[in-house]
Amino acid sequence: MTNAPEPSTIKRALTSHAAIGLLVGALLYVVCLTGTIVVFFAELQRFEQPHVPEMRTISPDAVQRGVEAVLARESAKPASGHMYVHLPVEDLPRATITTDSGAVHLQPDGRLANDEQVAWSDFLVALHYTLNIPGVIGITLVGALGVMILALSLSGVIAHPRIFRDAFRLRARDTGGLALADWHNRLSVWSLPFSVAVALTGAVIGLASLTAYVMAARDHKGDLEAVYAPIFGAEGKPDKRKAAAPNVGAALAYMAAHYPATTVTYVIVHEPATVGQEIQITAEHPRRLIYGENYRFDAQGQFRGTVGLSDGAVGQQIASSNYRLHFGTFAGLPVKLAYLVFGFALSAICATGTYIWLGKRRRRGHHEPRLLKAWDAVVWGAPLALTLTLLGRFAIGNAAPFALIFWVGQAVLIAAACAPFDPARFRKVLQVGLAVCLVLAVVVGAAR
Amino acid sequence: MTADLLLFAAVAFAVFGIAVLRWAWGLARRSHAITGGGWLLVLLGTILGWLGDGAWGTAIVALGAMTTALALLAFAASTSKPGKVPASTRRTGMLPEGDEPKRIGARTLTFVLAGLVCAVVSIGIAVAANMLAKALGLGAADALALAFFAMPLAWTVLSYAVLMATERRRQIRILAYASVPSWVVATMAVMT
Structure with a gap:
């Protein structure tokens, strides 16, 4: 059997x-x-x-200064639905504030530093x-x-x-x-x-x-x-009337005092600088798979409760x-x-x-040499096209058309597979091209 | 400290289990006892990982076991001898050969059934699972998470079943049975 x-x-x-x-x-x-x-x-x-202020921690007061500075800078722009404050963590020791209008890094004291320019990573x-x-x-x-x-x-x-x-x-x-x-x-x-x-x-x-x-x-x-x-909790009722900046500093100070074992990763302000604004803090818990617990605060930084991602329903x-x-x-x-x-x-x-x-x-x-070459164009061509986008980032800057470079590059390579090249030589050219572009990208990246 | 020790023991059990499996599968004669022992060690490591650190611990144990297996595999690759065993020429029937008809219409229909139709039917199963869970007293969050996981799992099983069916009539019968929850959901939506 x-x-x-x-x-x-x-x-x-x-x-x-x-x-x-x-x-x-x-x-x-x-x-x-x-x-x-x-x-x-x-x-x-x-x-x-690479040239961004980095820090292991940032004080609640410094974050508050950063939030107020960003809100002041954006007062003439259309209101942002959300404001995200990324706090320094081990693998990304930077403080960055993102709104609907853009993102800016913070100095350790909360002053605004340079704009975030990570369009290639995005x-x-x-x-x-x-x-x-x-x-x-x-x-x-x-x-x-x-x-x-x-x-x-x-x-x-x-x-x-x-x-x-x-x-x-x-x-x-x-x-x-x-x-x-x-x-x-x-x-x-x-x-x-x-x-x-x-x-x-x-x-x-x-x-x-x-x-x-x-x-x-x-x-x-x-x-x-x-x-x-x-699962993720409901947002409060929006009230678009103007209000003072939220007290993010108080919320962060509360987290430090009451949840010292957690690692705060994000502060999210819903409807910032309006009467309906709310503060949400996301904090990682050690030795857990959850992305974090959401701690909710009102605009004054008064703690309201958690959503329950760490200890709520199993779902x-x-x-x-x-x-x-x-x-x-x-x-x-x-x-x-x-x-x-x-x-x-x-x-x-x-x-x-x-x-x-x-x-x-x-x-x-x-024997299907064109199919074989077309597949080679995908297998070796995709990383090659990705490397070209990185070189595009270095040559053109943050505004480089990355999606266009990748997809057009990939399409051109697949189209080239239909030409009467020898399959072994075609693959070799792709491999050498990938190696050369990778080395070039690393050298240029390291030299900046 | 205790948690660290428990996690270390869990990973050690799983790693040792993989090593035992490597030994068992390398024997000239199959030994169910040694193979079973290997799997038992892996299972024990997984349980310890869960007891110590829940899902996080289990994930760490799984990564430890998989990394060990890959290392053993890399060793097998580095020590393998050159050979000329003929590779498989088994047909998969994906493309016509010789004068065989292309059957483009039939192939497209199979793709539509296994892809789009299975997806729609799976959404119905997921929503029905959500309703049933709530009716059985599960909380809203649990019922919602169940629905989110049920959809891709149902799609996986359904598309596999449809592709495994040899006749079109059988494929349609599978989809008809699987779509019963969707009809129940739709009927209840109309009634309420």
Whole structure:
């Protein structure tokens, strides 16, 4: 007696595995690659804009001075719906205030420093979150890719009955396609918990809005905020009449006195400088996956209560654990490095899947050099195009058209795959081009 | 301090478990006892991680186990001998070969069923799960989180089931059964 699936089931699973992989492989690869890079979002911001005041901590009074200075600076501009104050933390020791009009760094004493210029880092995050497609479509598409990773994991395990038995068998020096298949299968098995975790959390983040829209239409007359309120809390009633600056300093002083074990990461002022303004402080809790607890204060800095992400309903704790689990920011540099390794492994799994399929067809007598080159243009071309965006950042500045550079660059490389170049030489040119651009980017970046 | 020790023990159990699995799967004859022992150690590490630090501890233990496995895999790759075992030529049936018909319409319909239709049906399942959870007395936050997780999971299972079905009629039957919660949700919405 055996537990192995029927051969017909295995064949069908392999077909569906290949179908999903081939249909979404290229987008999946771009999302996995960018996801791997943006694990280091904080470090990338420091690399992109190095000359910024940095500090280990900032006093509540200094933050208050910064908030008042920004509100004074923006008094002539249209009112901002929210004001976000990023406080210095280990991987990004900077204080930065962001409004609808822009973002500015703070000096340690709260005086305004230079404007934030991290458009390239933001572009990378947008590429990963939405593939640069605006509105709800982009994030939904990326969420759907998360579902596809889950379906690929399921069909992949079913399609390979010996996948666990052979889990340490890696014939890396076999010729004729076996090494590639071994790499694909072994990396898939051992990164399975990671793949499932990032795919599921990514799918939930990306697709929650679809379910929420239906629930908003059904239960809340289209009010989307009301759907999310049981988890993340509701915002107060807006009152647009002008008011004095909120007392953020008092709220921060309260946090330091009453919650010294937490790490305050953000202060969010809802409807700043209006009668309806509220202060929300987000603070990380040690050894937790939740992105933090939301502490609510009134405009005078009087504590009102917590939302319950750390100790409320299980649903609140699970939902607020999605983000750090997805981005690998829950235990400092060692976990980030692990995510880097597993992220590259997942990207390699995406890349090798299509190469395996092309190899099987080649061994059955179907030579498809254009398809092979087109896939090379994705696998080696995507990191090359990303590196070109970084060089664009150095050459043009913060206003460089990053999305245009990436997508046009990628399209040109795929179009070039249709030209009658030798496939091996085409791949070599892409690899050398990537290496040269990477070295150039590092040298230019370090020299600034 | 105690928490650190517990976490260290949890990771150590999981790492040792992976090492035992490596040994078990490298034996000439399969040993269920050693393989089971390896899995048990991994499970024990996971439980300890959960007991010590909840989901955070479990995540750390999982990363420790996976990193160990990757290190063992890297060693296997570095010590592998050159070989010429013929690789698989198994057909996946993704593209027609020779004179086979392209069946573009049928393939597109399969894509629409496994992609778009499964997504819509999954939203119905998620909303129905939310309603059912509330009816069973779960809090609003728990029911909402359940719905958010149910949607992608339902889509995964449904698209897999649709792609595994060999006949179009069976694919449609799967989707018809799975869409029952959506009809219930829609009916209740109309009635209220």
